[in-house]
Amino acid sequence: MKLSVVGLGIISKAGSVSAIESMLGCPEVDPTVLASDHTLAIDIPNEFQISPSLVRRMSHFAQISLLSACHAIRDSGMDLQGKRVGIIQGSVYGPIISGIQAFDDLIDFGDNQLSPTNFSGSVFNTSSTYLTLAFGIQGCTLSHTSGLDTLYNSLQSAALWLENGIVDYVIAGIGDEYTPYFDHGTPSSDQHAGLLPSCEGWTTFILGKDDDAKYGKVDCKYLRDWPDLKNEKVIVAVWNERMSREDFLHLAVENQACLPVYLRGAYPSAAAFDLALALICGKSRRFPIYHPSTGIYQNQDTVSGEQITCLSPSENKGFYQFQVEEIA
């Protein structure tokens, strides 16, 4: 499937789209100078005239997805009025903070003291429904939670809607929020340490069928095996037990690849950030190669004809390949 990307909104430890573009303009990036906060600040832009009381009622999970969508819409320069727009939101952990708060209500205050706000905030599709309210979108909505397949499944559903002519554009946001619960104890092993998120983030793609989309097109495929990567710049999503960090580092060195985990922190749906980074690299023709020996990303220009690919592990032991088409 191929999708045109007309806008991007990134909420991440590495900053927004413009911050990442600036970063790529530098000769190198030392990830240790990036923000170290687990939880990211939410500041909804005034230009969208979203009711402050609506934002106040939203959980952090819904707020971070809304902020990401605002950035993406602004980045696209699109006016939503009069367009048929669908919303897809994907998350692996879902609104875990509200879920934990709801558990705390029951434990601390008793069975008749569960806050309806915490309970409704813990419903998985809370982010997509708040987006409909914030932007007045009456089109179709869908919420995915399919582990490491969440990004691919979300994009596949978007492609289906676009191909069937159900919508003109899709706001597809994928991310996860961070909870301090994960700081609570000491992981029992290094293997488990790799499972614990160190950060949060949300990435929104405005997808359409335009031939002259701002970020070009992305071709998404499932692969059983690690592909032949001749003449490709590779961004590798690292998460979980499927492959050890050492194996990924080895691949990075061998392929002169980028491992964005040190830029955006670790969270299970972060492949969406990595795809967005690939799209920004494709547009700016710059690419950050990670050097494990120094821990520094060195940026270099891409050569014409060189393809940028994002590889992400799938749930069934293969990979998803997201190839960015070169913008003419």
Place this chain on the structure above:
Amino acid sequence: MSQSFITGLGCISGAGRNLQETVQSLYSGKRDPKPPVRIAYQLNKDYPIFEVTGFEERANDLSFVFAKTAIDEALIQAGLDNDYLQKSKVGIFLGTTAGCFFNREDYYRQHRDRADDDPSYIAQVLLNGSVAHQIKEELSLNGPAMTLSNACASGTDAVGLASAMIERGECDIALAGGCDEIVRMVYLGFISLMNTSDEPCVPFTKSRKGLNLGEGAGICVLESPSSVKRRGAKPLGSIEGYATFSDAYHITAPEPSGRGLKKAFNFALKQAGLQPGDIAFINTHGTGTTENDKVEGRVIAEIFGEHIPFTATKAYTGHALGAAGGLEVVLSAQFLIDQKIPGVPYGEDFDPDCRIRPQQGVKEISGKYACSSSLAFGGVNSVLVLGRTP
């Protein structure tokens, strides 16, 4: 035009352990919601639910168990064995709401305040919480696996998406529907929202005062026309149209004019190439809550007329949340085959505000097409149009 054929149906609910038991309960008007057995709570009042009992030893993975039970039944009816499944491109599309995290309260309760605890257990549970992937692994399926969590429309959306994926050629066969379980968080959460009835629910009646929760699973085997032809399968029905639209109005209340639901009905009918008069009956969302039933009834009356035959199967299964849409598609397909629908309890208690008049007792119907509607948290409105295969 038929997008995908239904070749197998399976379900488990508070009304029965399989499809036959469930429809018999519905046709005979039998229902027996009771206070929860499996979950403990301390409240001054009991709120009845339609619980599936007998799986207490699998309390940690009930959504999976329910889904697998319904899938096994549907596969037998479809005449599909493991060998055939592994040779074909088979996808799994499941809607659910509670099955990922809410059922881990016991673990959280035990470990919350222990400073030396390892929180990676919860991370692992969440990471592996996709019930579609659990089923995919169990059955060694090789097609797409999607878990949708679109609140109470999840099962309907899963069937609609699966049908579109078959049409797009992403899979030859799809196991599609919903599964969900009642856990403490959900039971107490719905009570906190004050939309739960302390009596058996009575959808669309004047005396309705809320929903009863339910649980279970409803699964259809969907197949492409070429797959049906290749193996000489006998279709039971078809998915003819699907649509989902948002109210963009309120996080918990339906938009009073039902604009999202109207769009969903109209779009699904258009996709099916049908007119409202072609629809033999509607299996409504019909939860028994004051506002939902009123909006849904008015929209149905406006589009289909006040005398369209309809049923509200949540009166017998309870509101099974993410499973509800799956259960209702399965039941609707069976009603089309049987050419009859179950009545609505206390249907004589007509509420003019709803405009559509529920009938008591089984009603014979005559026609080839039916609609199944789902209204969900956040103003999601999803509609499927089903067809009967002669």
